[in-house]
Amino acid sequence: MFKWIQKIRLKKGVFHKQLGISKDKKIPMKLLDKIISATAGQTITNPTKVGRKRIFVTRQIERRAILARNLKNI
Numbered sequence: 450m451f452k453w454i455q456k457i458r459l460k461k462g463v464f465h466k467q468l469g470i471s472k473d474k475k476i477p478m479k480l481l482d483k484i485i486s487a488t489a490g491q492t493i494t495n496p497t498k499v500g501r502k503r504i505f506v507t508r509q510i511e512r513r514a515i516l517a518r519n520l521k522n523i
Contacts, residue, residue, distance in 0.1 A: 464513045469501035476500075476517060484514040 462472050470476055477497045487493050489508045495501060504510070
């Protein structure tokens with residue numbers, strides 16, 4: 450392995466917990482797109498009926514949404 454490659458440590462279920470969605474349900478793409486399009490510091494309303502109705506977008510939540518959308522497209 451190369452020394453410059455860092456291990457990615459994923460915390461399982463944390464993003465689901467932040468959004469208020471149970472682990473056995475999938476995160477809707479509409480919600481991911483809305484989180485990504487918002488800027489950090491904004492509060493968005495959830496366009497779906499799954500999870501919390503209002504979500505405060507931080508940079509960390511935005512990064513997790515980008516990762517989730519990229520992994521869904523694989």
